Amino acid sequence: MFAVLCVPNFALQALLRHEPELRERPLAVVEANDSNFAKALILECTRAAEATGVSPGLTAPQAQARCCELVLKSRSPAAEQSATEILVQTAYAFSPNIENTIPGVCTIDLRGLSFGDSEMPEAPEEADNQKAFDFFQSSATRCLIDAKPLTEWATAIVTALQQLGFESQVGIAATPSLALLAARADKPVLLVERTEDFFRSLLFAALEPTPEVFDIVKRWGIHTAGAFLALGKEAVSERLGAEALELFHRTSTQTIRPLNIVVPTDTFEEQMNFEAHIETIEPLLFILRRFVEQLSTRITLTYRVVGELTLTMTLESGAPYERKFNVPAPTANVETLFRMLHTHLENLRTDAPILSLRLTATPVRAQGQQFGLFESALRDPNHFHETLARLAALLGTDRVGTPIAETTHRPDAFQMKTPEFGNAPPRNPKLETRNASGLCLRRFRSPVHADVELREGRPQFISTLLISGRIKRARGPWCMSGTWWDERRWSRQEWDVETEKGELYRLRNVNGDWLLEGVYD
Amino acid sequence: MPSLNVIQLRQLLREKFPGLRTRADELAVKRRDGWLSGIAKLDASLGGGFPKSAINEIIAPRRSCGSALLLTQLLRRAASQNQFTALVDGRDSFDAAAAEQSTLSRLFWIRCHNGEEAVKAADLVLRDGNFPVVLLDLVLNPIAELQRIPAPTWYRFQRIVEESTATFVVLTPRAMIAPAAVRLTLRARFGLGAVETDQGKLTLELDFDVVETGRSAVEEPLRKTA
Numbered sequence: 001m002f003a004v005l006c007v008p009n010f011a012l013q014a015l016l017r018h019e020p021e022l023r024e025r026p027l028a029v030v031e032a033n034d035s036n037f038a039k040a041l042i043l044e045c046t047r048a049a050e051a052t053g054v055s056p057g058l059t060a061p062q063a064q065a066r067c068c069e070l071v072l073k074s075r076s077p078a079a080e081q082s083a084t085e086i087l088v089q090t091a092y093a094f095s096p097n098i099e100n101t102i103p104g105v106c107t108i109d110l111r112g113l114s115f116g117d118s119e120m121p122e123a124p125e126e127a128d129n130q131k132a133f134d135f136f137q138s139s140a141t142r143c144l145i146d147a148k149p150l151t152e153w154a155t156a157i158v159t160a161l162q163q164l165g166f167e168s169q170v171g172i173a174a175t176p177s178l179a180l181l182a183a184r185a186d187k188p189v190l191l192v193e194r195t196e197d198f199f200r201s202l203l204f205a206a207l208e209p210t211p212e213v214f215d216i217v218k219r220w221g222i223h224t225a226g227a228f229l230a231l232g233k234e235a236v237s238e239r240l241g242a243e244a245l246e247l248f249h250r251t252s253t254q255t256i257r258p259l260n261i262v263v264p265t266d267t268f269e270e271q272m273n274f275e276a277h278i279e280t281i282e283p284l285l286f287i288l289r290r291f292v293e294q295l296s297t298r299i300t301l302t303y304r305v306v307g308e309l310t311l312t313m314t315l316e317s318g319a320p321y322e323r324k325f326n327v328p329a330p331t332a333n334v335e336t337l338f339r340m341l342h343t344h345l346e347n348l349r350t351d352a353p354i355l356s357l358r359l360t361a362t363p364v365r366a367q368g369q370q371f372g373l374f375e376s377a378l379r380d381p382n383h384f385h386e387t388l389a390r391l392a393a394l395l396g397t398d399r400v401g402t403p404i405a406e407t408t409h410r411p412d413a414f415q416m417k418t419p420e421f422g423n424a425p426p427r428n429p430k431l432e433t434r435n436a437s438g439l440c441l442r443r444f445r446s447p448v449h450a451d452v453e454l455r456e457g458r459p460q461f462i463s464t465l466l467i468s469g470r471i472k473r474a475r476g477p478w479c480m481s482g483t484w485w486d487e488r489r490w491s492r493q494e495w496d497v498e499t500e501k502g503e504l505y506r507l508r509n510v511n512g513d514w515l516l517e518g519v520y521d
Numbered sequence: 522m523p524s525l526n527v528i529q530l531r532q533l534l535r536e537k538f539p540g541l542r543t544r545a546d547e548l549a550v551k552r553r554d555g556w557l558s559g560i561a562k563l564d565a566s567l568g569g570g571f572p573k574s575a576i577n578e579i580i581a582p583r584r585s586c587g588s589a590l591l592l593t594q595l596l597r598r599a600a601s602q603n604q605f606t607a608l609v610d611g612r613d614s615f616d617a618a619a620a621e622q623s624t625l626s627r628l629f630w631i632r633c634h635n636g637e638e639a640v641k642a643a644d645l646v647l648r649d650g651n652f653p654v655v656l657l658d659l660v661l662n663p664i665a666e667l668q669r670i671p672a673p674t675w676y677r678f679q680r681i682v683e684e685s686t687a688t689f690v691v692l693t694p695r696a697m698i699a700p701a702a703v704r705l706t707l708r709a710r711f712g713l714g715a716v717e718t719d720q721g722k723l724t725l726e727l728d729f730d731v732v733e734t735g736r737s738a739v740e741e742p743l744r745k746t747a
Contacts, residue, residue: 387649403617440589521589
């Protein structure tokens with residue numbers, strides 16, 4: 001058995017995927033290389049446009065004469081390519097044996113798939129097509145194939161594509177060509193159980209004959225495919241020639257063509273070129289939210305989650321802008337992913353308007369993690385990284401993080417690192433060998449200049465912007481130096497002093513200049 | 522004597538909303554969940570550590586009274602329990618050399634330059650909800666700068682903390698947080714010898730008054746520890 005997944009008006013649907021609100025408006029897709037629609041032909045149009053008399057084949061001026069509100073849009077090969085990828089990826093989520101037949105049509109081989117309690121039976125070898133067809137059509141096989149789970153399976157595909165912005169139809173039949181005819185019938189899901197019944201109700205036009213053949217057959221009073229096939233292959237081919245043979249071939253139940261099996265690309269990308277350049281954040285966020293929703297749904301269909309997002313924007317100045325967002329705890333949650341982009345964009349200023357936008361998601365397998373009894377971890381790493389980004393935007397990246405002490409004796413030597421709390425091992429108190437001593441220092445990170453009076457080489461009086469007064473007691477000098485072998489050399493003389501008010505300070509003397517370095521507290 | 526209507530209304534409210542407090546003298550008996558600081562004297566005074574889901578204010582009315590020592594002890598305590606701590610440093614004054622690397626590796630240090638930055642940063646960290654212990658250090662910030670922090674800010678923080686299980690401790694130079702559940706005033710005076718004394722001994726010398734405000738702005742001290 002085969003299923004064919006068909007997206008009618010594919011060019012139109014590919015174009016309106018990110019603008020679903022336009023579906024209710026009269027809109028037509030034209031084949032035009034530029035914005036000059038004078039001689040362009042209408043390819044496809046919305047139902048609202050059809051209701052006003054617009055139909056494929058009209059020229060754009062003719063269509064606009066019938067409907068003055070008609071919106072014309074050029075066909076977009078990029079949008080169609082992207083839509084084809086989505087179609088193939090969605091089909092692949094339901095069966096490993098798929099064929100990208102033509103744009104908007106995907107054929108699925110159902111062999112080996114399970115439906116309900118039964119498994120789709122293996123057909124005889126393809127070389128013996130008649131046997132294969134007879135096998136599928138036999139009453140014994142039909143008993144094995146339960147129509148209900150098969151229809152539910154097909155409905156699930158239609159629903160999945162609906163979430164991605166496509167209206168689709170699925171046909172299921174014994175051969176790919178029959179399944180295609182069933183898919184093009186105006187029903188979301190059609191399972192062809194009895195071929196004769198199906199052809200009896202199928203319009204002859206559905207076989208897509210040439211206009212000449214269609215007119216002749218119509219004059220014969222034949223309107224359905226069943227009536228046409230009943231005429232007999234030899235009798236019809238004598239009168240209509242080779243084309244009639246081709247029509248019989250399309251409806252043949254004796255030929256199962258081999259599928260050209262494809263594997264979808266692992267690219268999850270959404271792109272949009274803006275007709276009007278974007279200068280503010282609101283429309284950008286609006287589009288990005290739809291992109292994130294689409295990408296999340298697509299990746300979820302593959303049973304994976306988003307590990308990284310790449311945002312690319314083309315500016316009017318020609319300069320590209322690209323930014324990668326690593327998702328700390330890979331997820332497919334739309335809110336989480338969107339917040340990451342939102343946080344970044346609200347602090348972004350570009351020097352020119354935005355012409356196009358592209359968002360690429362890298363899928364990864366979902367991480368299952370069980371915490372140990374004595375381990376700790378952040379509850380929501382994604383939220384923390386969003387907070388980190390907000391704090392970095394508020395204060396600067398160098399003022400937010402985890403301090404790492406440098407391997408030097410130079411006072412106040414440390415580096416700020418991005419926190420990696422997810423990897424923090426449990427602390428082992430036995431390894432803590434250091435005995436901390438003394439009151440802790442509160443540092444004045446911009447040391448305060450001090451005027452210090454000395455008596456017998458010891459500080460006696462201090463005057464700064466913060467404090468002023470007699471020094472009751474002083475301990476020092478504590479001489480320190482280091483890195484004498486290169487230009488980073490340092491040396492200093494420190495004093496610990498107690499003022500009359502009982503406050504304890506650290507003073508630093510560098511080449512005769514006194515600085516108040518901090519207060520012991 | 523309440524009128525009959527009021528009594529009936531209370532009765533009605535009790536039936537409709539069980540557990541609702543309908544009289545001022547019906548104080549809700551709620552068992553407080555506390556975070557132990559690891560300093561026995563302090564935990565005993567607080568009746569089981571700093572209350573979680575509430576604002577705790579530590580006042581350092583004068584310099585060299587041990588507020589930085591207490592702050593470092595709290596960081597060590599959180600790290601020893603494998604907890605991550607966020608330190609919003611209002612004047613970028615924390616000395617990273619005072620703590621061991623194992624303590625620092627669990628510290629999220631936010632280095633602010635003024636009170637306004639510190640309040641904004643604290644707001645983000647509290648809303649983040651990832652940190653079981655959040656410390657906001659405003660001891661070195663000028664009083665004039667702290668007075669510019671609108672009073673509703675602290676009520677907003679209280680609302681955020683209420684919804685979490687975080688322990689939120691604010692160190693200030695004077696009492697300024699009206700909705701603080703606990704207010705602790707440091708009274709210790711250390712001499713120059715404290716610069717070289719073992720921190721374990723210094724911690725024992727910490728002296729403080731504890732006021733359980735029950736969110737009211739002014740109350741007399743419940744306990745005084747000398």
